[in-house]
Amino acid sequence: MAYDADVIVIGAGLAGLVATAELVAAGRTVILVDQEPEQSIGGQAHWSFGGLFLVDSPEQRRMRIRDGVDLARQDWLGTAGFDREDEDRWPRRWADAYVEFAAGEKRSWLRQHGIRFFPVVGWAERGGYSATGHGNSVPRFHITWGTGPGLVAPFEQRVREGVARGLVRLCFRHRVTGLGRTGGTLDTVSGEVLEPSAAERGTASSREVAGAFEFRAQAVIVASGGIGGNHELVRAQWPGRLGAPPRTMLSGVPAHVDGLMLGIAERAGASHVNQDRMWHYTEGIENWNPVWARHGIRILPGPSSLWVDARGRRLPVPLFPGFDTLGTLEHIVTSGYDHTWFVLDRKIIGKEFALSGSEQNPDLTGRSVRGVIGRARADVPGPVRAFMDHGADFVVEEDLAALVRGMNAVTGDELIDEAVLRREIVARDREIRNPFTKDLQVTAVRGARRYLGDKLIRTAAPHRILDPAAGPLIAVRLRVLTRKSLGGLETDLSSRVLGTDGTPLAGLYAAGEAAGFGGGGVHGYRSLEGTFLGGCLFSGRAAGRAAAEAVR
Numbered sequence: 001m002a003y004d005a006d007v008i009v010i011g012a013g014l015a016g017l018v019a020t021a022e023l024v025a026a027g028r029t030v031i032l033v034d035q036e037p038e039q040s041i042g043g044q045a046h047w048s049f050g051g052l053f054l055v056d057s058p059e060q061r062r063m064r065i066r067d068g069v070d071l072a073r074q075d076w077l078g079t080a081g082f083d084r085e086d087e088d089r090w091p092r093r094w095a096d097a098y099v100e101f102a103a104g105e106k107r108s109w110l111r112q113h114g115i116r117f118f119p120v121v122g123w124a125e126r127g128g129y130s131a132t133g134h135g136n137s138v139p140r141f142h143i144t145w146g147t148g149p150g151l152v153a154p155f156e157q158r159v160r161e162g163v164a165r166g167l168v169r170l171c172f173r174h175r176v177t178g179l180g181r182t183g184g185t186l187d188t189v190s191g192e193v194l195e196p197s198a199a200e201r202g203t204a205s206s207r208e209v210a211g212a213f214e215f216r217a218q219a220v221i222v223a224s225g226g227i228g229g230n231h232e233l234v235r236a237q238w239p240g241r242l243g244a245p246p247r248t249m250l251s252g253v254p255a256h257v258d259g260l261m262l263g264i265a266e267r268a269g270a271s272h273v274n275q276d277r278m279w280h281y282t283e284g285i286e287n288w289n290p291v292w293a294r295h296g297i298r299i300l301p302g303p304s305s306l307w308v309d310a311r312g313r314r315l316p317v318p319l320f321p322g323f324d325t326l327g328t329l330e331h332i333v334t335s336g337y338d339h340t341w342f343v344l345d346r347k348i349i350g351k352e353f354a355l356s357g358s359e360q361n362p363d364l365t366g367r368s369v370r371g372v373i374g375r376a377r378a379d380v381p382g383p384v385r386a387f388m389d390h391g392a393d394f395v396v397e398e399d400l401a402a403l404v405r406g407m408n409a410v411t412g413d414e415l416i417d418e419a420v421l422r423r424e425i426v427a428r429d430r431e432i433r434n435p436f437t438k439d440l441q442v443t444a445v446r447g448a449r450r451y452l453g454d455k456l457i458r459t460a461a462p463h464r465i466l467d468p469a470a471g472p473l474i475a476v477r478l479r480v481l482t483r484k485s486l487g488g489l490e491t492d493l494s495s496r497v498l499g500t501d502g503t504p505l506a507g508l509y510a511a512g513e514a515a516g517f518g519g520g521g522v523h524g525y526r527s528l529e530g531t532f533l534g535g536c537l538f539s540g541r542a543a544g545r546a547a548a549e550a551v552r
Protein backbone atom coordinates (compact mmCIF):
# COMPACT_ATOMS: atom_id res chain seq x y z
CA MET A 1 0.00 0.00 0.00
CA ALA A 2 1.30 3.48 -0.85
CA TYR A 3 2.44 5.89 1.85
CA ASP A 4 1.41 9.54 1.98
CA ALA A 5 4.83 10.56 3.39
CA ASP A 6 7.91 9.01 4.98
CA VAL A 7 6.93 10.26 8.44
CA ILE A 8 3.88 11.83 10.10
CA VAL A 9 4.56 14.25 12.96
CA ILE A 10 1.67 14.96 15.34
CA GLY A 11 1.97 18.41 16.89
CA ALA A 12 3.51 21.62 15.57
CA GLY A 13 4.89 22.74 18.93
CA LEU A 14 8.62 23.05 19.51
CA ALA A 15 9.25 19.30 19.71
CA GLY A 16 7.32 18.60 16.50
CA LEU A 17 9.04 21.46 14.65
CA VAL A 18 12.50 20.30 15.74
CA ALA A 19 11.73 16.71 14.69
CA THR A 20 10.37 17.89 11.34
CA ALA A 21 13.40 20.14 10.75
CA GLU A 22 15.67 17.13 11.33
CA LEU A 23 13.66 15.04 8.89
CA VAL A 24 13.85 17.81 6.29
CA ALA A 25 17.62 18.02 6.78
CA ALA A 26 17.77 14.29 6.03
CA GLY A 27 15.64 14.75 2.89
CA ARG A 28 12.60 12.86 4.23
CA THR A 29 9.00 13.74 3.39
CA VAL A 30 6.78 14.71 6.31
CA ILE A 31 3.12 15.39 7.02
CA LEU A 32 2.93 17.68 10.05
CA VAL A 33 -0.56 17.69 11.59
CA ASP A 34 -1.90 19.95 14.30
CA GLN A 35 -5.41 20.49 15.62
CA GLU A 36 -4.91 24.23 15.96
CA PRO A 37 -4.92 26.79 13.14
CA GLU A 38 -1.66 27.84 11.50
CA GLN A 39 -1.43 31.04 13.53
CA SER A 40 -0.78 28.93 16.66
CA ILE A 41 2.33 27.25 15.22
CA GLY A 42 5.00 26.76 17.87
CA GLY A 43 2.48 25.71 20.54
CA GLN A 44 3.43 26.55 24.11
CA ALA A 45 6.99 27.49 23.24
CA HIS A 46 5.76 30.67 21.57
CA TRP A 47 4.39 31.83 24.92
CA SER A 48 7.40 30.70 26.87
CA PHE A 49 10.05 32.82 28.50
CA GLY A 50 12.73 30.96 26.53
CA GLY A 51 14.72 29.97 29.62
CA LEU A 52 17.23 27.20 28.88
CA PHE A 53 19.26 25.02 31.23
CA LEU A 54 22.91 25.16 30.14
CA VAL A 55 25.93 23.93 32.05
CA ASP A 56 29.37 25.56 32.15
CA SER A 57 28.53 28.09 29.45
CA PRO A 58 30.57 31.17 28.52
CA GLU A 59 27.68 33.27 29.92
CA GLN A 60 28.10 31.54 33.28
CA ARG A 61 31.87 31.94 33.22
CA ARG A 62 31.57 35.64 32.43
CA MET A 63 29.34 35.97 35.51
CA ARG A 64 32.02 34.12 37.55
CA ILE A 65 29.88 31.00 37.97
CA ARG A 66 31.82 27.77 38.19
CA ASP A 67 29.75 24.90 36.86
CA GLY A 68 30.46 21.48 35.46
CA VAL A 69 28.84 18.32 34.26
CA ASP A 70 29.41 16.45 37.54
CA LEU A 71 27.82 19.18 39.63
CA ALA A 72 24.91 19.41 37.18
CA ARG A 73 24.40 15.64 37.30
CA GLN A 74 24.46 15.71 41.09
CA ASP A 75 21.85 18.49 41.08
CA TRP A 76 19.70 16.72 38.50
CA LEU A 77 19.67 13.44 40.41
CA GLY A 78 19.14 15.15 43.77
CA THR A 79 16.18 16.99 42.25
CA ALA A 80 14.69 14.12 40.24
CA GLY A 81 14.69 11.65 43.13
CA PHE A 82 14.29 8.70 40.77
CA ASP A 83 12.95 5.82 42.86
CA ARG A 84 11.01 3.54 40.52
CA GLU A 85 12.68 0.44 39.22
CA ASP A 86 10.62 0.06 36.04
CA GLU A 87 9.21 3.48 35.24
CA ASP A 88 12.51 5.28 35.91
CA ARG A 89 14.60 2.89 33.82
CA TRP A 90 14.64 5.08 30.68
CA PRO A 91 14.21 8.44 32.46
CA ARG A 92 17.50 7.83 34.30
CA ARG A 93 19.31 7.22 31.01
CA TRP A 94 17.69 10.23 29.40
CA ALA A 95 18.70 12.37 32.39
CA ASP A 96 22.30 11.34 31.99
CA ALA A 97 22.26 12.01 28.25
CA TYR A 98 20.44 15.32 28.70
CA VAL A 99 22.89 16.69 31.27
CA GLU A 100 25.75 15.77 28.91
CA PHE A 101 23.90 17.58 26.09
CA ALA A 102 23.34 20.68 28.26
CA ALA A 103 27.03 20.73 29.21
CA GLY A 104 28.16 19.86 25.69
CA GLU A 105 26.83 20.56 22.25
CA LYS A 106 23.50 22.18 23.17
CA ARG A 107 24.77 25.74 23.16
CA SER A 108 26.88 25.46 20.00
CA TRP A 109 24.06 23.64 18.19
CA LEU A 110 21.66 26.44 19.11
CA ARG A 111 24.17 29.07 18.06
CA GLN A 112 24.42 27.36 14.68
CA HIS A 113 20.68 28.02 14.48
CA GLY A 114 21.31 31.70 15.16
CA ILE A 115 20.13 31.59 18.79
CA ARG A 116 21.78 33.91 21.30
CA PHE A 117 21.39 34.45 25.05
CA PHE A 118 20.83 37.31 27.45
CA PRO A 119 24.16 37.79 29.25
CA VAL A 120 22.86 37.58 32.84
CA VAL A 121 22.18 33.97 33.83
CA GLY A 122 19.20 33.42 36.14
CA TRP A 123 19.16 31.30 39.27
CA ALA A 124 15.97 29.25 39.41
CA GLU A 125 15.01 26.47 41.89
CA ARG A 126 17.66 27.25 44.47
CA GLY A 127 16.80 24.29 46.66
CA GLY A 128 17.66 25.11 50.25
CA TYR A 129 18.39 21.59 51.46
CA SER A 130 21.73 19.77 51.48
CA ALA A 131 24.35 19.94 48.70
CA THR A 132 23.09 16.66 47.28
CA GLY A 133 19.42 17.58 47.61
CA HIS A 134 16.98 19.46 45.38
CA GLY A 135 17.96 22.55 43.43
CA ASN A 136 20.56 24.32 41.32
CA SER A 137 23.86 24.78 43.14
CA VAL A 138 24.63 27.60 40.71
CA PRO A 139 22.67 29.82 38.28
CA ARG A 140 21.91 27.98 35.01
CA PHE A 141 18.76 29.61 33.56
CA HIS A 142 19.82 31.16 30.22
CA ILE A 143 17.20 33.40 28.66
CA THR A 144 16.95 33.18 24.87
CA TRP A 145 17.41 36.59 23.26
CA GLY A 146 13.94 36.88 21.71
CA THR A 147 12.38 34.56 24.40
CA GLY A 148 10.10 31.74 23.18
CA PRO A 149 9.40 33.15 19.70
CA GLY A 150 13.16 33.58 19.20
CA LEU A 151 13.68 29.91 19.98
CA VAL A 152 10.85 28.68 17.74
CA ALA A 153 11.74 30.85 14.72
CA PRO A 154 14.78 28.98 13.31
CA PHE A 155 13.02 25.62 13.50
CA GLU A 156 9.82 26.99 11.98
CA GLN A 157 11.92 28.51 9.23
CA ARG A 158 13.52 25.14 8.44
CA VAL A 159 10.11 23.51 8.34
CA ARG A 160 8.83 26.20 5.96
CA GLU A 161 11.88 25.67 3.77
CA GLY A 162 10.85 22.01 3.72
CA VAL A 163 7.39 23.08 2.54
CA ALA A 164 8.98 25.16 -0.24
CA ARG A 165 11.09 22.18 -1.29
CA GLY A 166 8.03 19.94 -1.44
CA LEU A 167 9.19 17.81 1.50
CA VAL A 168 6.70 18.98 4.13
CA ARG A 169 2.94 19.15 4.01
CA LEU A 170 1.39 21.22 6.78
CA CYS A 171 -2.05 20.03 7.88
CA PHE A 172 -3.52 22.39 10.45
CA ARG A 173 -7.00 21.83 11.88
CA HIS A 174 -6.31 18.08 11.70
CA ARG A 175 -7.11 16.49 15.01
CA VAL A 176 -5.76 12.99 15.50
CA THR A 177 -8.17 10.56 17.13
CA GLY A 178 -6.65 7.21 16.20
CA LEU A 179 -3.40 5.37 15.46
CA GLY A 180 -3.49 2.17 13.42
CA ARG A 181 -1.20 -0.62 12.26
CA THR A 182 -0.45 -2.53 9.11
CA GLY A 183 1.29 -5.85 9.64
CA GLY A 184 2.49 -4.95 13.12
CA THR A 185 3.92 -1.52 12.21
CA LEU A 186 2.21 1.58 13.46
CA ASP A 187 1.76 3.50 10.22
CA THR A 188 -1.73 5.01 10.14
CA VAL A 189 -2.92 8.26 11.64
CA SER A 190 -6.60 9.13 11.42
CA GLY A 191 -8.86 11.79 12.77
CA GLU A 192 -11.15 14.74 12.24
CA VAL A 193 -10.65 17.74 10.02
CA LEU A 194 -11.90 20.68 12.06
CA GLU A 195 -13.63 23.66 10.50
CA PRO A 196 -11.32 26.57 9.58
CA SER A 197 -10.66 28.92 12.46
CA ALA A 198 -9.54 32.50 12.69
CA ALA A 199 -9.05 32.18 16.47
CA GLU A 200 -6.12 34.28 17.57
CA ARG A 201 -2.99 32.49 18.70
CA GLY A 202 -3.50 30.85 22.07
CA THR A 203 -7.28 31.32 22.20
CA ALA A 204 -9.54 28.27 22.09
CA SER A 205 -10.41 27.28 18.53
CA SER A 206 -13.66 25.61 17.51
CA ARG A 207 -13.98 21.82 17.71
CA GLU A 208 -16.66 21.70 15.00
CA VAL A 209 -15.86 18.77 12.71
CA ALA A 210 -15.88 19.42 8.97
CA GLY A 211 -14.52 16.10 7.69
CA ALA A 212 -12.24 13.14 8.31
CA PHE A 213 -8.70 12.18 7.31
CA GLU A 214 -6.40 9.19 7.24
CA PHE A 215 -2.67 9.31 6.44
CA ARG A 216 -0.12 6.52 6.21
CA ALA A 217 3.63 6.72 6.66
CA GLN A 218 6.51 4.46 7.60
CA ALA A 219 6.88 6.18 10.97
CA VAL A 220 4.82 8.38 13.27
CA ILE A 221 6.18 10.86 15.84
CA VAL A 222 3.86 11.94 18.66
CA ALA A 223 4.75 15.47 19.79
CA SER A 224 1.36 16.49 21.13
CA GLY A 225 2.38 18.15 24.42
CA GLY A 226 1.17 17.49 27.96
CA ILE A 227 -2.00 17.78 30.02
CA GLY A 228 -1.73 21.19 31.75
CA GLY A 229 -4.69 22.76 29.91
CA ASN A 230 -7.01 19.91 30.86
CA HIS A 231 -7.82 20.42 34.53
CA GLU A 232 -9.99 17.30 34.62
CA LEU A 233 -7.01 15.19 33.63
CA VAL A 234 -4.71 17.08 36.01
CA ARG A 235 -7.11 16.30 38.85
CA ALA A 236 -7.53 12.67 37.77
CA GLN A 237 -3.74 12.14 37.72
CA TRP A 238 -3.01 14.32 40.78
CA PRO A 239 -0.62 12.40 43.04
CA GLY A 240 -1.91 11.37 46.44
CA ARG A 241 1.42 12.33 48.01
CA LEU A 242 0.58 16.00 47.29
CA GLY A 243 -2.76 15.85 49.09
CA ALA A 244 -6.01 16.79 47.37
CA PRO A 245 -5.77 19.08 44.32
CA PRO A 246 -6.68 22.72 45.00
CA ARG A 247 -10.36 23.55 44.47
CA THR A 248 -9.43 26.32 42.05
CA MET A 249 -6.42 26.49 39.77
CA LEU A 250 -5.30 28.90 37.09
CA SER A 251 -4.15 27.69 33.68
CA GLY A 252 -0.59 28.41 32.67
CA VAL A 253 -1.08 26.93 29.19
CA PRO A 254 -3.59 27.28 26.33
CA ALA A 255 -6.55 24.89 26.03
CA HIS A 256 -4.91 22.86 23.24
CA VAL A 257 -2.61 21.32 25.86
CA ASP A 258 -5.39 18.80 26.40
CA GLY A 259 -3.45 15.54 26.86
CA LEU A 260 -5.97 13.53 24.84
CA MET A 261 -3.35 12.24 22.41
CA LEU A 262 -1.61 10.44 25.26
CA GLY A 263 -4.68 8.28 25.81
CA ILE A 264 -4.87 7.60 22.06
CA ALA A 265 -1.24 6.41 22.05
CA GLU A 266 -1.93 4.29 25.12
CA ARG A 267 -4.86 2.62 23.40
CA ALA A 268 -2.51 1.83 20.49
CA GLY A 269 -0.31 -0.09 22.94
CA ALA A 270 2.13 2.60 24.16
CA SER A 271 3.44 2.53 27.70
CA HIS A 272 2.48 5.79 29.46
CA VAL A 273 4.50 6.09 32.64
CA ASN A 274 4.93 8.40 35.64
CA GLN A 275 1.52 9.94 35.04
CA ASP A 276 1.36 11.14 38.65
CA ARG A 277 4.41 13.39 38.23
CA MET A 278 3.62 16.95 37.26
CA TRP A 279 5.04 20.43 37.61
CA HIS A 280 2.67 23.20 38.58
CA TYR A 281 3.61 26.60 39.95
CA THR A 282 2.60 28.14 43.23
CA GLU A 283 3.15 31.80 42.26
CA GLY A 284 0.24 32.09 39.82
CA ILE A 285 -1.63 35.36 39.36
CA GLU A 286 -4.73 35.94 37.29
CA ASN A 287 -3.85 37.60 34.00
CA TRP A 288 -5.67 40.96 33.93
CA ASN A 289 -5.50 40.75 30.12
CA PRO A 290 -6.18 37.05 29.46
CA VAL A 291 -5.54 35.21 26.20
CA TRP A 292 -6.95 31.82 27.21
CA ALA A 293 -9.50 30.70 29.79
CA ARG A 294 -8.38 30.95 33.46
CA HIS A 295 -5.15 32.43 32.11
CA GLY A 296 -2.59 32.67 34.89
CA ILE A 297 0.88 34.17 34.78
CA ARG A 298 3.72 32.83 36.86
CA ILE A 299 5.80 35.27 38.84
CA LEU A 300 9.49 34.39 38.62
CA PRO A 301 10.38 35.77 42.01
CA GLY A 302 13.65 36.92 43.52
CA PRO A 303 14.27 35.67 47.06
CA SER A 304 13.20 38.61 49.28
CA SER A 305 9.38 38.62 49.39
CA LEU A 306 7.88 37.33 52.59
CA TRP A 307 5.80 34.28 51.65
CA VAL A 308 2.86 33.81 54.01
CA ASP A 309 -0.03 31.37 54.02
CA ALA A 310 -3.71 32.26 53.79
CA ARG A 311 -3.68 33.18 57.52
CA GLY A 312 -0.62 35.39 57.31
CA ARG A 313 1.96 32.97 58.76
CA ARG A 314 5.31 32.54 57.05
CA LEU A 315 5.84 29.36 55.08
CA PRO A 316 8.36 26.97 56.62
CA VAL A 317 12.05 26.89 55.73
CA PRO A 318 13.24 26.56 52.96
CA LEU A 319 10.05 27.49 51.11
CA PHE A 320 11.29 30.90 50.07
CA PRO A 321 10.39 32.43 46.69
CA GLY A 322 12.14 30.52 43.90
CA PHE A 323 13.54 27.70 46.04
CA ASP A 324 11.38 24.60 45.86
CA THR A 325 8.31 24.64 43.65
CA LEU A 326 6.95 21.23 44.51
CA GLY A 327 7.78 21.42 48.21
CA THR A 328 5.80 24.65 48.33
CA LEU A 329 2.93 23.08 46.39
CA GLU A 330 2.79 20.19 48.84
CA HIS A 331 2.75 22.59 51.78
CA ILE A 332 -0.02 24.69 50.27
CA VAL A 333 -2.37 21.87 49.35
CA THR A 334 -2.07 20.36 52.81
CA SER A 335 -2.75 23.75 54.44
CA GLY A 336 -6.45 23.61 53.62
CA TYR A 337 -6.41 26.79 51.57
CA ASP A 338 -5.86 27.30 47.84
CA HIS A 339 -3.86 30.50 48.05
CA THR A 340 -0.85 32.12 49.69
CA TRP A 341 0.54 35.66 49.66
CA PHE A 342 3.75 37.46 48.83
CA VAL A 343 4.17 40.46 51.11
CA LEU A 344 6.76 42.94 49.90
CA ASP A 345 7.35 46.56 48.98
CA ARG A 346 8.11 48.75 45.99
CA LYS A 347 11.86 48.21 46.26
CA ILE A 348 11.48 44.45 46.09
CA ILE A 349 8.87 44.35 43.34
CA GLY A 350 10.94 46.70 41.19
CA LYS A 351 13.99 44.50 41.26
CA GLU A 352 12.70 41.02 41.91
CA PHE A 353 9.48 40.43 40.01
CA ALA A 354 9.80 38.98 36.55
CA LEU A 355 6.76 37.52 34.81
CA SER A 356 7.03 34.31 32.82
CA GLY A 357 5.84 34.51 29.24
CA SER A 358 7.02 36.05 25.99
CA GLU A 359 4.23 38.64 25.94
CA GLN A 360 5.12 39.78 29.48
CA ASN A 361 8.69 40.58 28.42
CA PRO A 362 8.38 42.78 25.33
CA ASP A 363 11.97 44.03 25.71
CA LEU A 364 13.56 40.56 25.64
CA THR A 365 11.05 39.19 23.13
CA GLY A 366 11.59 42.18 20.84
CA ARG A 367 15.38 41.89 21.32
CA SER A 368 15.48 45.53 22.38
CA VAL A 369 18.69 46.52 24.17
CA ARG A 370 17.16 49.90 24.88
CA GLY A 371 14.10 48.21 26.38
CA VAL A 372 16.22 46.00 28.63
CA ILE A 373 18.22 48.99 29.87
CA GLY A 374 14.93 50.81 30.44
CA ARG A 375 13.66 47.90 32.51
CA ALA A 376 16.79 47.87 34.66
CA ARG A 377 16.42 51.59 35.28
CA ALA A 378 12.67 51.62 35.85
CA ASP A 379 11.32 51.90 39.35
CA VAL A 380 8.88 49.11 38.46
CA PRO A 381 8.95 47.45 34.98
CA GLY A 382 5.93 48.26 32.76
CA PRO A 383 4.29 44.79 32.64
CA VAL A 384 4.61 44.44 36.46
CA ARG A 385 3.22 47.96 36.89
CA ALA A 386 0.23 46.94 34.73
CA PHE A 387 -0.52 44.10 37.16
CA MET A 388 -0.17 46.46 40.12
CA ASP A 389 -2.69 48.78 38.46
CA HIS A 390 -5.16 46.24 37.03
CA GLY A 391 -4.44 42.82 38.57
CA ALA A 392 -7.17 41.31 40.76
CA ASP A 393 -4.55 39.77 43.07
CA PHE A 394 -2.59 42.92 43.91
CA VAL A 395 -3.04 45.15 46.94
CA VAL A 396 -0.92 48.31 47.20
CA GLU A 397 -1.16 50.42 50.36
CA GLU A 398 0.90 52.84 52.41
CA ASP A 399 0.39 51.12 55.78
CA LEU A 400 -0.05 47.59 57.04
CA ALA A 401 -3.56 48.04 58.45
CA ALA A 402 -4.83 49.14 55.04
CA LEU A 403 -2.87 46.37 53.35
CA VAL A 404 -4.54 43.73 55.52
CA ARG A 405 -7.98 45.21 54.85
CA GLY A 406 -7.20 45.01 51.14
CA MET A 407 -5.99 41.40 51.39
CA ASN A 408 -9.16 40.35 53.18
CA ALA A 409 -11.23 42.19 50.60
CA VAL A 410 -9.51 40.25 47.77
CA THR A 411 -10.43 36.88 49.31
CA GLY A 412 -13.77 38.03 50.73
CA ASP A 413 -13.07 36.80 54.26
CA GLU A 414 -11.20 37.84 57.38
CA LEU A 415 -8.46 35.23 57.23
CA ILE A 416 -5.59 37.63 57.80
CA ASP A 417 -5.23 39.02 61.29
CA GLU A 418 -3.17 42.20 61.19
CA ALA A 419 -1.43 41.33 64.49
CA VAL A 420 -0.26 37.94 63.13
CA LEU A 421 1.14 39.41 59.92
CA ARG A 422 2.70 42.39 61.69
CA ARG A 423 4.49 40.08 64.11
CA GLU A 424 5.98 38.11 61.20
CA ILE A 425 7.17 41.21 59.35
CA VAL A 426 8.54 43.01 62.42
CA ALA A 427 10.48 39.90 63.49
CA ARG A 428 11.90 39.48 59.98
CA ASP A 429 12.74 43.18 59.70
CA ARG A 430 14.62 43.05 62.99
CA GLU A 431 16.95 40.42 61.51
CA ILE A 432 18.06 42.80 58.76
CA ARG A 433 20.12 44.61 61.42
CA ASN A 434 21.45 41.36 62.86
CA PRO A 435 24.69 40.48 61.09
CA PHE A 436 24.46 36.85 62.27
CA THR A 437 20.72 36.05 62.18
CA LYS A 438 18.94 32.74 62.54
CA ASP A 439 16.44 33.73 59.81
CA LEU A 440 17.53 31.56 56.87
CA GLN A 441 15.69 33.67 54.30
CA VAL A 442 17.73 36.71 55.32
CA THR A 443 20.87 34.58 55.05
CA ALA A 444 19.73 33.38 51.62
CA VAL A 445 19.17 36.95 50.41
CA ARG A 446 22.66 37.91 51.56
CA GLY A 447 24.06 34.83 49.82
CA ALA A 448 22.18 35.62 46.61
CA ARG A 449 23.76 39.06 46.44
CA ARG A 450 27.20 37.47 46.35
CA TYR A 451 26.22 36.43 42.81
CA LEU A 452 26.79 39.36 40.48
CA GLY A 453 23.69 38.68 38.38
CA ASP A 454 21.41 38.71 41.41
CA LYS A 455 23.03 41.80 42.80
CA LEU A 456 22.67 43.61 39.50
CA ILE A 457 19.10 42.79 38.55
CA ARG A 458 17.42 40.16 40.74
CA THR A 459 17.88 40.72 44.47
CA ALA A 460 17.10 43.95 46.28
CA ALA A 461 19.54 45.15 48.92
CA PRO A 462 18.33 43.84 52.31
CA HIS A 463 16.10 46.39 53.97
CA ARG A 464 13.14 46.55 56.32
CA ILE A 465 9.83 45.86 54.58
CA LEU A 466 8.13 48.29 56.93
CA ASP A 467 10.63 51.06 56.13
CA PRO A 468 8.41 53.83 54.65
CA ALA A 469 11.24 54.73 52.24
CA ALA A 470 10.84 51.29 50.59
CA GLY A 471 7.04 51.62 50.30
CA PRO A 472 4.29 51.43 49.44
CA LEU A 473 3.58 47.98 50.82
CA ILE A 474 2.37 45.35 48.38
CA ALA A 475 0.55 42.05 48.85
CA VAL A 476 0.03 39.61 45.99
CA ARG A 477 -2.39 36.72 46.24
CA LEU A 478 -0.88 33.60 44.68
CA ARG A 479 -2.67 30.57 43.35
CA VAL A 480 -1.65 27.27 41.85
CA LEU A 481 -1.13 27.45 38.12
CA THR A 482 -1.12 24.28 36.04
CA ARG A 483 1.73 23.88 33.57
CA LYS A 484 3.64 20.70 32.82
CA SER A 485 3.33 16.95 32.85
CA LEU A 486 6.57 15.32 33.90
CA GLY A 487 5.50 11.79 32.95
CA GLY A 488 4.70 10.68 29.42
CA LEU A 489 5.14 8.04 26.76
CA GLU A 490 8.02 5.74 27.62
CA THR A 491 10.81 6.04 25.03
CA ASP A 492 14.28 4.64 24.58
CA LEU A 493 17.23 6.91 23.73
CA SER A 494 16.21 6.87 20.06
CA SER A 495 12.78 8.21 21.07
CA ARG A 496 11.13 4.93 20.05
CA VAL A 497 7.94 4.44 22.05
CA LEU A 498 7.91 1.27 24.10
CA GLY A 499 4.96 -1.01 24.55
CA THR A 500 3.81 -2.21 27.94
CA ASP A 501 6.15 -5.21 27.55
CA GLY A 502 9.14 -2.84 27.34
CA THR A 503 9.96 -3.45 23.67
CA PRO A 504 9.71 -0.75 20.97
CA LEU A 505 6.40 -0.42 19.12
CA ALA A 506 7.42 -0.63 15.47
CA GLY A 507 6.97 2.72 13.72
CA LEU A 508 6.07 4.87 16.76
CA TYR A 509 8.25 7.65 18.23
CA ALA A 510 7.53 10.40 20.77
CA ALA A 511 9.14 13.71 21.71
CA GLY A 512 8.72 16.75 23.92
CA GLU A 513 6.23 16.91 26.75
CA ALA A 514 4.28 13.95 25.32
CA ALA A 515 7.36 11.82 26.01
CA GLY A 516 7.83 13.31 29.47
CA PHE A 517 10.56 15.31 27.63
CA GLY A 518 12.31 11.98 27.01
CA GLY A 519 12.04 8.47 28.39
CA GLY A 520 8.62 9.11 29.94
CA GLY A 521 9.93 11.33 32.72
CA VAL A 522 13.47 12.68 32.42
CA HIS A 523 12.81 15.07 35.34
CA GLY A 524 11.75 12.45 37.84
CA TYR A 525 9.70 14.27 40.48
CA ARG A 526 11.11 17.79 40.06
CA SER A 527 12.81 20.09 37.61
CA LEU A 528 15.79 22.42 37.74
CA GLU A 529 13.89 24.79 35.39
CA GLY A 530 14.67 25.78 31.83
CA THR A 531 14.78 22.05 31.18
CA PHE A 532 11.48 21.77 29.31
CA LEU A 533 12.28 23.68 26.14
CA GLY A 534 15.68 21.99 26.14
CA GLY A 535 13.91 18.65 26.56
CA CYS A 536 11.83 19.41 23.45
CA LEU A 537 15.00 20.27 21.52
CA PHE A 538 16.86 17.18 22.65
CA SER A 539 14.07 14.63 22.31
CA GLY A 540 12.66 16.24 19.14
CA ARG A 541 16.07 16.06 17.54
CA ALA A 542 16.54 12.44 18.64
CA ALA A 543 13.11 11.45 17.31
CA GLY A 544 13.65 13.21 13.97
CA ARG A 545 17.08 11.66 13.50
CA ALA A 546 16.00 8.16 14.50
CA ALA A 547 12.89 8.22 12.29
CA ALA A 548 14.92 9.58 9.35
CA GLU A 549 17.32 6.69 9.77
CA ALA A 550 14.53 4.13 10.09
CA VAL A 551 12.68 5.11 6.91
CA ARG A 552 15.76 5.19 4.66
Ligand SMILES: Cc1cc2nc3c(=O)[nH]c(=O)nc-3n(C[C@H](O)[C@H](O)[C@H](O)COP(=O)(O)OP(=O)(O)OC[C@H]3O[C@@H](n4cnc5c(N)ncnc54)[C@H](O)[C@@H]3O)c2cc1C
Pocket residue numbers: 010011012013014015016033034035036040042043044045046047048049050051052174175176177223224225226252253254256257258259260261356357358484511512513514529530531532533534536
Ligand atom coordinates in the same frame (compact mmCIF):
# COMPACT_ATOMS: atom_id res chain seq x y z
C1 LIG B 1 3.97 30.78 29.57
C2 LIG B 1 4.95 29.65 29.47
C3 LIG B 1 6.27 29.87 29.83
C4 LIG B 1 7.20 28.82 29.72
N1 LIG B 1 8.53 29.10 29.98
C5 LIG B 1 9.44 28.10 29.84
C6 LIG B 1 10.82 28.38 30.02
O1 LIG B 1 11.25 29.51 30.23
N2 LIG B 1 11.69 27.32 29.91
C7 LIG B 1 11.27 26.05 29.64
O2 LIG B 1 12.12 25.15 29.57
N3 LIG B 1 9.96 25.79 29.44
C8 LIG B 1 9.05 26.77 29.51
N4 LIG B 1 7.73 26.51 29.26
C9 LIG B 1 7.33 25.12 28.93
C10 LIG B 1 7.55 24.81 27.45
O3 LIG B 1 7.21 25.91 26.66
C11 LIG B 1 6.69 23.60 27.04
O4 LIG B 1 6.87 22.55 27.96
C12 LIG B 1 7.07 23.12 25.64
O5 LIG B 1 7.02 24.19 24.72
C13 LIG B 1 6.15 21.98 25.18
O6 LIG B 1 6.38 21.76 23.80
P1 LIG B 1 5.76 20.50 23.03
O7 LIG B 1 6.16 20.66 21.61
O8 LIG B 1 6.11 19.25 23.71
O9 LIG B 1 4.18 20.64 23.20
P2 LIG B 1 3.16 21.83 22.77
O10 LIG B 1 3.81 23.12 22.67
O11 LIG B 1 2.00 21.69 23.69
O12 LIG B 1 2.72 21.42 21.29
C14 LIG B 1 1.89 20.30 21.05
C15 LIG B 1 1.06 20.55 19.80
O13 LIG B 1 0.33 19.35 19.53
C16 LIG B 1 -0.98 19.67 19.12
N5 LIG B 1 -1.86 18.54 19.42
C17 LIG B 1 -2.16 18.03 20.64
N6 LIG B 1 -3.01 16.99 20.50
C18 LIG B 1 -3.25 16.84 19.18
C19 LIG B 1 -4.06 15.95 18.41
N7 LIG B 1 -4.79 14.99 18.99
N8 LIG B 1 -4.07 16.09 17.07
C20 LIG B 1 -3.35 17.07 16.46
N9 LIG B 1 -2.57 17.95 17.14
C21 LIG B 1 -2.52 17.83 18.48
C22 LIG B 1 -1.31 20.92 19.91
O14 LIG B 1 -2.32 21.66 19.27
C23 LIG B 1 0.04 21.65 19.96
O15 LIG B 1 0.18 22.57 18.91
C24 LIG B 1 6.78 27.53 29.32
C25 LIG B 1 5.44 27.30 28.96
C26 LIG B 1 4.53 28.36 29.01
C27 LIG B 1 3.12 28.11 28.56
